[in-house]
Amino acid sequence: MQINLTQVLPCHLKCSFCVSKKNLIPKTRYDLENFITVVDICTKYGIYNFDLTPHIGEFLLDEQFMSKMLFLESNKKVKTWNFVTNFLPDNPAFYILIPEFSKGTINISIYGLSQKQYIETTGKDMFSKFCNNLWFTITKAEELKKKLKTINLYTRYNNSPLDSESYIIFLLDELKKLGATEDITEIHNKNWGGLIESDFIGKEKNGICQHSICDNGIFPNGDMTLCNCWDTFKTLSLGNIFNKSLKSIYSENSKFGELIKGQMFGKYTGICEKCNDFELVDINSIEIDWLKKYKKIIKQTREQR
């Protein structure tokens, strides 16, 4: 299981698929003390993996991002942490530090393979800045004889024709030579739980969504949501961790239990109903004890649908 420490931060970009364009919700961020408290609550319960990607915004624009990363990196109970970044901030110290992480993964969003494509996706002319930061990271790693296995590249652009001479293809190849991995995501097609218009149909919903198990989020005030990815208005609210224990929030007779059992039998409520980002859960990865007893039913129901 992984918990997202959900923040709403500023961002340099105005991506076509992003709800930030609508300025719907105010900024909200963890101060360091609160961040440490929430991580401790999670690790005491048995959750050791953390996602720092803001619900909206750029994690590197959190003025305490370095302290938060280093706290997770040095916390003996934490197994992994990661975040997605647009890689635009001016922060040489961070770019030099990337190869040193032993638990962290830096997921870099590639919003285009040319300046034109990048502007089409993000609404901003920051392609050169992005390429410069990639080049700086590569040259520093090479200079210091380090690998970049802690980098994962998320390709997130529309399928308009590519320029085969693109400078960024060279940069991506260099990153991969240094150990960076690559994931093809289709985030530009997502409808943000129905808040954004999209022609993309997405996968048919037929069981429990992977995101509702692996992407639960906790906001700085303790509110939890089933889906940190898209639940801007907390329509999938699970309760507040400062009023309830995580044990009771994750119990079978809880809001979480109700939502998960609903999905198990084909009932999708709140934003799940219109969301086009459904991913079928991998039954073998389920770590919640009471849910394991339903594995057979989950499998059967799925085959019938």
Ligand code: SF4
């Ligand atoms: S999708 Fe991410 S990078 Fe793009 S505007 Fe939204 S918060 Fe910023």
Ligand code: SF4
């Ligand atoms: S269906 Fe969509 S909103 Fe619901 S949990 Fe999955 S990704 Fe999140």
